[in-house]
Amino acid sequence: MDLFDSATTLTPIPVRDGELAWLAQLPLPWPNEIVLARLVAETDWREETVVVYGKRHLQPRLSAWHGERAYRYSGLSLAPQPFTPLLASIRAAVEAATGRDYNSVLLNYYRDGRDSMGMHSDNEPELGPDPAIASVSFGATRTFILRHKASKETIRLPLSDGSLLFMAGALQANWMHGINKTAQAVGPRVNLTFRKID
Numbered sequence: 001m002d003l004f005d006s007a008t009t010l011t012p013i014p015v016r017d018g019e020l021a022w023l024a025q026l027p028l029p030w031p032n033e034i035v036l037a038r039l040v041a042e043t044d045w046r047e048e049t050v051v052v053y054g055k056r057h058l059q060p061r062l063s064a065w066h067g068e069r070a071y072r073y074s075g076l077s078l079a080p081q082p083f084t085p086l087l088a089s090i091r092a093a094v095e096a097a098t099g100r101d102y103n104s105v106l107l108n109y110y111r112d113g114r115d116s117m118g119m120h121s122d123n124e125p126e127l128g129p130d131p132a133i134a135s136v137s138f139g140a141t142r143t144f145i146l147r148h149k150a151s152k153e154t155i156r157l158p159l160s161d162g163s164l165l166f167m168a169g170a171l172q173a174n175w176m177h178g179i180n181k182t183a184q185a186v187g188p189r190v191n192l193t194f195r196k197i198d
């Protein structure tokens, strides 16, 4: 066995003030396109509203929350749904690749280039200090933007089909991230962020 098989080992991405690592293809029992199709078809997608400065807005994407606890952010509380067998399989692959364990997953469905996610940090108190967050993407490649809070340094990472991006250490404390809208013709994309909620 090759203990340093680059195809299944996370590669660190050097960044200041945080930890970031990448795997081009998460090893899974099914092809990526099957996983994407099943996630799109089998998930109970919600079009959530968020409250920003007291005003209600529809989020420009669909989402779902699976895990043991409710998830609260931006004045919104997502009731949890149980892990499905498909989500449990993906979680097992993510836990093997990252060496951490997760009890929750947020799914986001970007139907086309008009769907997006605003800049934010995943720093809710229930994630604990220095949260480990494992982000798996299926479908169209979208650009993940990281912006350093103090220096405004910006890093752009194209998150391709089947990839795993691992965020840990002080990354959430020091950086924000998001997915911009794009005028390019892009197909559907589903992203899963595995988290551990106390």
Ligand SMILES: O=C(O)CCC(=O)C(=O)O
Residues within 6 Å of the ligand: 106, 108, 117, 122, 135, 144, 159, 177, 178, 179, 191, 193
């Ligand atoms: O879609 C992505 O790659 C980002 C998702 C994200 O930041 C989140 O779920 O908190």
Ligand SMILES: [Fe+2]
Residues within 6 Å of the ligand: 120, 121, 122, 177, 193
């Ligand atoms: Fe996030």
